Amino acid sequence: MVQSQVIRIALTAVTSVFVYYALKFLRFQCRKLTSPLRHIPGPKATHWIMGNPEVLSKDTQSIQRKWIAKFGSTFTLFGALNTRHLFTTDTRALSYVLQHGENYQKPKSRREGIVHGQGLLRVRGEQHKNQRRIMNPAFGPLQLRELTPIIFDKVNLMRDLWFREVPAGGKPVTLNALSWLSKAALDIIGLAGFHYRFNSLNPEGKPNELNAAFSAVFAASLGSFGSVNTFVRGMFPILDAVFPDNRRLKVMEARKTMAHVGNQLLAESKSQFSSENDKGGEKVKARDLLSLLVKANMSQDGGRHLTDDELSGQIPTFLVAGHETTSTATTWALFSLTQHPAVQSKLRDECLTLSTDTPTMDELNALPYLEAVVREALRVHAPVPLTYRSVTKDDVIPLGTPFVDVNGVRHESIKVARGDTVAIPIMSTNHSATIWGEDAEAFDPERWLEGNTPEGAHGIPGVWGNQMTFMGGPHACIGFRFSLLEMKALLFSLLRSFTFELAVPSEDIVPKQTMVRRPTVASQPEKGAQLPVVVRRYEA
Template structure:
């Protein structure tokens, strides 16, 4: 008996709960260790075998951040420009976790990549957030392939010239409302310092709310009503698209999916934001659908983007394949708010900065604007003003709202080059081979400010270049509008560029007619930081957030009335 007892004793100890938990934990952590090792090994092999390794470029200096260690990759435009002087318009650099990435400002490469369906936009948000993939990834900014073409066709009528003209009164009503608010502030003093970035954000939020959803956020008057649908929706979109891609925790969760099982502050905020967009958005859709039913026939009654999209799900004469589901309509909300609100706000802000730096240009523009004898010109009248057009083109060129975009190769391909590259073996190449998964970095800002394309004054704000005739080299830039990259080109060209141009021009028309702008601080203290769009910050106080303080005074015609 003693011998039998002794033989089963170890078995009883092994089945003790604490020992059993220890064994299970050991297996789990061993499995995770092998999984991480497998992922790292697979990634190392892929990097080692990448054809991009034969392309010269700056060396890697960090395991996590590769070649880009001075600033985050999204803010590395100056670093990339310096590298271009050494390595030329096309080179390879090491990105996060030392992944090879191809940087190219070669126009032949741009034409190829942007026009080919072999290259898709980054799926970083979809990979990071299953909720995003489920509810929002069918937005026009993110969907690819056949459905992307179908959505562009469906939404095309909402962004036609005839439809955009209907927004003219909205844009002028809001810009005049802002004018009146500023006039009140100036009534007690000759000039005052105004953070124009804050006001441009409020203005464009109100206008895109009305044009996109027939909803006035009323942020010019107040910051919205706490707890209202508008404030919930706005905050959710801001939370979803304002975060740092370059933290260690984010990168670990991005490349090791099992790590996403452990919630972080970022994942919690993102999930909450997505659920808010879904809940509030579906309620807005239901309310609009009910209004459409009450009106009977919906065809031709819609004036805002969401109502137009709802028409496609209700009108009997629209083919089934051309109709959008509620989920697809919902997914357009963050796309419209992000593309229509943020990009227009920073465009007007940076253009006002350049006009404050260039009083002669500002004065010349004001003289042209005062040739119009109404505060509310038609869209055709507004678009016919040549110097205003030149100022807007130059503002978009010098201060490209989105500084870069990326594309991922979906299969092996050869990218043609206008400027050959000499590889590490000394062979000259007129094309570069990429494999499935390789990323191509396309610097929008660098193309718009390239001296090789625009001349020695490429970084100067000089609207006259558009009246004199742009260089021949610039005419080869792939572009949806005006030979600049600001609205991109190809399948993912900005579908709402007419709305953006109307917004920017109407705002400048009103503000420059009635106010004079001067710099409140040294221009060298204004820096640019990117979080999808390039916002202005104070180099002396970046922690205070995006801002652009300018000194504003009423123009003489209005100053006389104030006095």
């Protein structure tokens, strides 16, 4: 009797799961057959399950250029399970999508990634608006001025470590710039973000528990990016519960550690402000971003306060948004400088006009050529070249440039349905020949000087720099000023002290798309992401 009951329960469970996924599959197929995107032309699918996976390949830019040349600024490509995704570089359409974030939200699968908790990168709707409202002041110019000395402490530590590696007298040494910059960025965001010492740059130090946990989560996420296994598990979450793989188990364990440390850091941050009354009203000066958030949250008179889960959830958000993207962007900037010695020399001369190696934020921002180089590096080498938005309700997207559908009908707008996906081609927009001219692919900081920016670039809906690198609208990168400050500080310190050449032929450097677009050496795939540069001390 007992055995038969167990069998019935098991059969009921299996049947329920089967029916659930069968209905889900039918809804999915119905959406494919009725989506208004089916009438928009585009390239054919090249993979039976992943559609057009070449959009994530190292050749994605040349492929996208061919698509744009053939189909125009608006077309469709195929995503997973061969569903059509809208792809457009039309700046009016992009502006509309980014400004209506409540209708065009980051897909759940792309909000998960390596970020966990209730941080800004994962929440939506009113919760996102409330977090953004409380967090905005912490990322303003006033607070960043306070963080500048923290950034330069780590930047100049890395410079001093390089002095140990690079002998005097013009003798060269080959270093992996990406590895060093990644360590520096991690140390910077640890201290500036939540007053935590990763000690990544400490040659004698051992990885602490948060460092080890973050490294484990990040490595596992990089290894699984874009794989069929990851896609299938995203479609069927029950597989992780029933058949968790080693990667998943490692991630779960590392996230527990990150959550534990995050709660400790939050408690310490809160205690310093709650103890103000015990000090006779003496004000505690908040410097790191987490402390600024805690203090701002405690002083909220109206509106909803952030919960402890939301506050601690910002720690993995800071790690992801403030670590890998900035270090990768700075690495690509160094690559461009190795390919343009005259630009490298001109930038070094400008940086040497300051008599200090710890300038203020205002002094850094007053260097026009440094600003131009950073702008051009971020335009040409956007760390995140492509992202997506999921349509949450039927809508009509206006266009600046009409398109002709497969039936020969001209359209000045695009109908989208709930469940459709819109691709946001960050790099293709940054490289648009229509906007930037025939030299759009070239690295040329001069285009940013003396009002040289083309008129068409002013229509790009980015939050900064007439480009899409930091996105735009209410979901634009909240920490873009911090990232720019860190990138400028790194280039300022390194260019004043060293000269750089590429250690391999330039054609051997190819990008690999994971969560960010990192440089690799094609002839050394076993070494993973890297940028080997020949470094010499600069001796005037």
